[in-house]
Amino acid sequence: MHAITIPEPGGPEALVWAEVPDPVPGDGEVLVEVVSSAVNRADVLQRQGFYNPPPGASPYPGLECAGRIAALGPGVTGWAVGDEVCALLSGGGYAEKVAVPVGQLLPVPHGVDLTTAAALPEVTATVWSNVFMVAHLRPGETLLVHGGSSGIGTMAIQLAKAVGARVAVTAGSPQKLAECAALGADILIDYREQDFVAELEKATGGAGADVILDIVGAKYLDRNVKALAVNGRLAIIGLQGGVKGELNLGALLTKRAAVTATSLRGRPLGEKASIIAAVREHVWPLIADGVVRPVVDRTVPMADAAEAHRVLESSAHIGKVLLATPNA
Numbered sequence: 001m002h003a004i005t006i007p008e009p010g011g012p013e014a015l016v017w018a019e020v021p022d023p024v025p026g027d028g029e030v031l032v033e034v035v036s037s038a039v040n041r042a043d044v045l046q047r048q049g050f051y052n053p054p055p056g057a058s059p060y061p062g063l064e065c066a067g068r069i070a071a072l073g074p075g076v077t078g079w080a081v082g083d084e085v086c087a088l089l090s091g092g093g094y095a096e097k098v099a100v101p102v103g104q105l106l107p108v109p110h111g112v113d114l115t116t117a118a119a120l121p122e123v124t125a126t127v128w129s130n131v132f133m134v135a136h137l138r139p140g141e142t143l144l145v146h147g148g149s150s151g152i153g154t155m156a157i158q159l160a161k162a163v164g165a166r167v168a169v170t171a172g173s174p175q176k177l178a179e180c181a182a183l184g185a186d187i188l189i190d191y192r193e194q195d196f197v198a199e200l201e202k203a204t205g206g207a208g209a210d211v212i213l214d215i216v217g218a219k220y221l222d223r224n225v226k227a228l229a230v231n232g233r234l235a236i237i238g239l240q241g242g243v244k245g246e247l248n249l250g251a252l253l254t255k256r257a258a259v260t261a262t263s264l265r266g267r268p269l270g271e272k273a274s275i276i277a278a279v280r281e282h283v284w285p286l287i288a289d290g291v292v293r294p295v296v297d298r299t300v301p302m303a304d305a306a307e308a309h310r311v312l313e314s315s316a317h318i319g320k321v322l323l324a325t326p327n328a
């Protein structure tokens, strides 16, 4: 098969479409013939040599895919050769074939075409596990989503609205904010022009956000704590603004607030399987009913993954950037 390899870490040109051995599905795994994958920020870090795959994962980048089951490994039940699926991966999505633990497989939701289904596993699993399983966002509460137009942000807005929450977003341009509004966001903050703490305070009558989904990390830690409501929950999933910050425990204590930080890729198989089961139970019906939809900026041939990385790094995109294989 062909896969995107990284012979030497570096810029987008480090991504090389090359012939490599086919993966072999192990116990409890299926072999998926990949039709599409999607680009995540983590892939850029892996390409640059800053984010090695966890032990046992494929060496190729790609944290999600869609395709057809081509073979079953030992002990697999409940899935058949030819089934159309999408999947959460620990790596290896940028390839024509990938071996996937069955706990990370999802059927393609009703109403979504196979290529587009690759836009769903990573954002649905990340948003559901953080905003709902960890931070327990409830109807009537306010969620602040940083980076509302990102792949993660576009899914977080829709899921929070679907459960009856109020949604505030930050984004870097009026065009991106307009797209967030079209997805249901109620409070729009241009973080390049406005102070999100002051804007949120104004929009919530001083109450603040019950839950914040944060992709910035250290640079926003102090302001995020200021923006939290009493009993607020700050869920950190990205560190685009650095890893080390100063946490005002006094402010946290007064607000009886919580700070959590999680990463999906390295979690044990059992935890990933629980998250995927929850996504299938709670998110898939919302997609099938048309309440929530995948947001795709563009689809690029997988052999041109370098171009897709350039788009992601320029932040010109809204939603997900997909990679289509010759199987599409």
Ligand SMILES: NC(=O)c1ccc[n+]([C@@H]2O[C@H](COP(=O)([O-])OP(=O)(O)OC[C@H]3O[C@@H](n4cnc5c(N)ncnc54)[C@H](OP(=O)(O)O)[C@@H]3O)[C@@H](O)[C@H]2O)c1
Pocket: 039, 040, 041, 042, 122, 126, 146, 147, 148, 149, 150, 151, 152, 153, 170, 171, 172, 173, 176, 191, 215, 216, 236, 237, 238, 239, 240, 262, 263, 264, 265, 312, 315, 317, 319
């Ligand atoms: N922990 C996990 O398990 C997990 C899983 C998936 C993703 N993530 C993280 O979640 C983040 C989003 O992922 P993605 O794949 O959806 O990325 P993405 O589509 O590339 O989006 C990143 C966006 O962040 C926005 N941004 C940058 N600085 C910002 C700031 N100071 N305030 C608000 N927005 C800002 C940029 O848009 P503007 O033009 O508006 O700046 C950019 O479009 C990444 O940091 C990724 O590493 C974590």
